[in-house]
Every structure is written in structure tokens, then in C-alpha cells.
Amino acid sequence: MSKALLKVSDLRVSFFTPAGEVKAVGGISYELSENEILGIVGESGSGKSVEAYSIIQLLQPPGRVIGGTIEFDGENLLEYSKTRMRQFRGDKVSMIFQNPMTCLNPVYTVGDQLTEALTCHRSVSSADARTRSIEMLERVGINNVEKRMKQYPHELSGGMRQRIMIAIALICSPRLLIADEPTTALDVTIQAQILELIKELQKDTGMAVIFITHNLGVVAEICDRVAVMYGGKIAEQGTADDIFYSPAHPYTRGLLRSMPRLDEVRRDRLIPIKGSPVDMLNPPAGCPLSPRCDECMKICLRADPSKTKLSATHNVHCWNQRAAAGEKYVMTEAR
Template sequence: MSEYLVDIKNERLSFFTPAGEVKALNDVSIHLREGEVLGIVGESGSGKSVTAYSLMGLTAYPGKLIGGSLYFNGHQVEEMTDKEMRKIRGNEISIIFQDPMTSLNPVYTIGNQIMEAVLLHTDKTKAQARDRAKELLELVGINEPEKRLRQYPHELSGGMRQRVMIAIALACEPKLLIADEPTTALDVTIQAQILELMMELKDKLGMAIIMITHDLGVVASMCERIAVMYAGKVIEYGTTEDIFYNPKHQYTKGLIRSIPRIDAKEHERLIPIEGTPVDMLNPPKGCPFAPRCEACMKICLREMPPVTNFDRVHYTQCWLNQKEEMEKGAAK
């Protein structure tokens, strides 16, 4: 039995398109214990959502797992049938998708959609499921829950729809909640409320959370550990403190440099990461970040760097760190 709730080992997943093989995930390993909050950050197309969806058995055609293993709560996900997966999806593991308007069915009331999740995974009667739906709306801070149960998605604001999505995800008190950019479409005040609500519910229910985002401010306030993804690889992994105060990969440093700072001097310019993301149909032989890296060496373009461990949790894949380690060893 694994000590981890989520144990993804060396996952390789590709999309076989008419144009060729898109290597969406290339040797991704992620571990998460019960009650922990993990942030997965990186730019669009880095493989954040694909990792989460594959854990739920939601890899869309023509995507295919071609290597590695995925364990969730003792279940080996890639070995499970659709029927077995449906039993744990929504029950033990839930997801909040990016856009609540496209995730909610416009022709069903809010009450119907929350009740569906309760009736599907529990043996509650219709009346009990309705009571549970009302209770969940109260739990996520929606006023007049009785009235909201009879309303349709278009009658609610963006923040309220997002709260309804959280209520559906929490209907069966899952062990793991995956939040895929849950605050992207919301204004800053509502965003803060939603994040606060998720942390309150985490403490109340003892569930683990995987927070997928490109907003480093969100992970700084919520997450205990952070996985930085680039071009289908976890290029740096560590505690929130490691990543923000002692970043080791050039891409992580670039991400942190591009965050607006509250203590910055007036008119101080943000430093963007130059260049464009990797073409995943033809990824480079070496480090995928090498073409955009200011400190790129010849070996970076030729070979993928091995893992450099800094402590039990913090590691990265960067030739500069290998070089530093070798120089330290030589100095001794």
C-alpha cells in the first residue's frame, strides 16, 4: 500500500494527431499525501491539465498513456475499466473545471445538477438529495439556497456559478479535489473568496487539493508544495518556500521575475521570458527550455539534464545545477 494518496510515476502520455505525435507528458512524477495542497504551475500547453485529467481517466481521444503508472488511493488508474472509474470519479476524486458556464447544463436547474451527483454516488432518496443540495449551497456561501435550487445557470453571476461547481465537486466529500484554474474568469475580490472557501473546506473535510494555475500569487497563498511544469516535464519541484525563495531552474526564476511586486520601485518594468513555447510535435533533444534560456550551454541543447536533488523534497532538472554540484565536489 502506497504512503501517498496520489502517486504518479514516470507518466508519458501522447496525442496521436494527423500531424504527428504530440508528446504532452514526458516522464512526469507527482506525489501527494492526504490533506496536502499541491500547486501545478506553468504556461499554457505545459501539461498541467492533461496530468490532472489523466488521473481521473478523462484523457480525450486521440490521447493515450504510453508509459508510467498512476495510483490514486490504492487504485491503479490505467488498469481500471470505465465502470470502475465512474464509481470513484465524483465520489473519491472531484474536479472543478476552468469555466463554470460551460460545465453547467443550461437546461437543468442548479438543484437538479447538484442532486444528480448525490443520487449517483449515494443511496439517498430524492428528498434527502435535495436537502443535501441545499446544505451544500449553504456550505459554499450562497445566499437564499432554496431559491437558487430552482434557478438556471444563466440566472447566476460568475462567482455564484463557480461556487455551484464547488458544491457539485464536494457533494460526496471526496478525498481529492482537483481545481483547474478555478478563479480565471473571476474578479479579484470573488477570487479571494473562492480560494478562502476552498481552504476552509479542505480543513473541514480533510481533503487533498491539486491546484492547477498559471497565477503564482494563488499558489503562494494556498499550496504547501509546487510542481513547475514546462513542455510536458516537471522541471522543478519543492516546497512553496523553496520555489519562491530559492528557485534553481532558469524557467522558475523567469516566472518569479515576471510577477508584479508590491515593494517594487515606481515604473519598474517586469522582465518577460523571451521566445515562444516549444513545438510539442518536434521537441528539442535536450532541455526543452534551452532555446529560451539566457544561461544556455551547448550540452543543454544536446541532452536532457539528470535530476539534481537539493534536499528530500526539492529537486530540479538543469545542467547549471549539475555544473554547480560538480564544482562544489571539485572544491572539496
């Protein structure tokens, strides 16, 4: 395995609201190497976006990182000053968002916004910046480039806006791209185009990608590794094959089981996960899934399970799996 580009250790993020402290991210750790696409899956409130925002200090108050480290290329990003982060953001790490309409500036042309992203970080002449912008637009599959450079975001379709956001994000050739639900607001046919584009660009540039989504289909399509988040914690982490073919956490299994699928024969009934998502203001004392879990034991209500390693690539936070894996270890040691 190549050296980690990004190393997040025991990251904790809380929102200090009038109603109390919301532990949006409650201690998560993962690594990401270059040339790798990591999918972070979870439902709303699972902390998946908050976690990504804290990497580039985009958290808005009352949100605050209260513990842990985020190392990028050996440097702790949490110690970066505002000025330093400003130079870093958009240069080494870029981000694309769910809704391109709210992220593009409506009163500047596409060309202005592209060249701005470049001139902020590189000392280039305006002519060079323009040439590079045009190249970038062509690279993300936009036709009629000269005309598009002069257009405003509202004149473009949703799919085209998302392509432009990607062009802006990648114009400085970042080493890490954070994609926060980039296809959720798009139609499936456009989503297929954008996923294809991200995959292609990733292969060409060798950058690392963090792909945040709630759609397991998209994850299967694009990600090498997957972290499943629930209630501000990582429930299970592994390669795409680990997660889809041998899911270990009851939440992952429940999600996969609950979805109707096009590639399967129709079932009479869906098998849902019971109950409602975690109330982050009053989370359960033990495992966040415990009130909804069919396999909940006494210990699950009291204590949050620590990480259990199932294989070199696969780990899970679940008391049941811990017990099961414990036996497995004894057996392998005996042999």
C-alpha cells in the same frame, strides 16, 4: 511525511495528430499526501491540464496515456475499466473547471445537478439528497438557498456558478479535488472569495487538492507544495518556500523575475524570458527550455536533464543545478 494518497510515476501522455505525435506530458512523477495542496504551474501547452485529466481518464482522443502509472491509495487508476472509473470519478476524486458556465448543464436546475451528483454514488432517498444539497450550498456560502435550488445556471453570476461547481464536486466528500484554473475566469475580488473558500473547505475535510494555475500569486496564496511545468515536463518541484525563496530552475527564476509586482518599487523595465513557448510538435532535442535559457550549455541542447535533489523537499531538472549540487554533495560527504 504521511503516506502518499496519489503517486504519479513517469506518466507519459501523447496526442496522435495528423501532423505527428505531440508529447504533451513527457514523463512526470510526483506524490501527493492527504491534507496537502499541490500547485501545478505552467503556461498554456505545458501539459498541466492534460496531466490532471489523465488521472481521472478524461483525456479525449487523439490523446492517450502511453506510459507510467497513477496510483491512488495503492491502486493503479490506469487499469480501471470505464465503469469502474465512472463510479470512482466524483466519488473519491472530483474535478472543478475553469469555466463553470460550460460545465454546468443549462437545462437542469442547480438543485437537480447537485442531487444527481449525490444519488449517482450513494443510495439515499430523494428527501435526504435534497437536505444534503441544501447543506452543501450553504457550506459554499450561497444565500437564499431554497430559491437557488430552483434556478438555472444562466440566472447566476460567475462567482456563484463556481461556488455551485465546488458544491457539486464536494457533495460526496472526495479525498482528492482537482481544480483546473478555477479562478482564471473570475475577477480578482471574486477570485479572492473562491480561494478563501477552497482553503477553508480543504482544512475542514482534510482532502488533498491539486490546484492547476498559471498565476504564481495564486500559488503563493494557497499551495503547500508546487510543481513548475514547462514543455510537458516538471522543471522544478518543492515546497512553496523552496520555489519562491530559492528557485533553482532558470524558468522559475525567469518567471518570478519577469512579473511586475505590487509589493515592490517600480522598475524601469521588466526582464522578460526571451523567445516563444515550446512548439510541442517540434520540441527541442535536449532540455525543453534550452532555446530560451540564458545559461544554456552544450549538454542542454543534446540531453534532457534528469532529476537533481537539492533538499528533502526540493528537486530540479537542470544541468547547471546538477553540476552545482554535485559539488555540494561532495562537500557534505567530506564533512
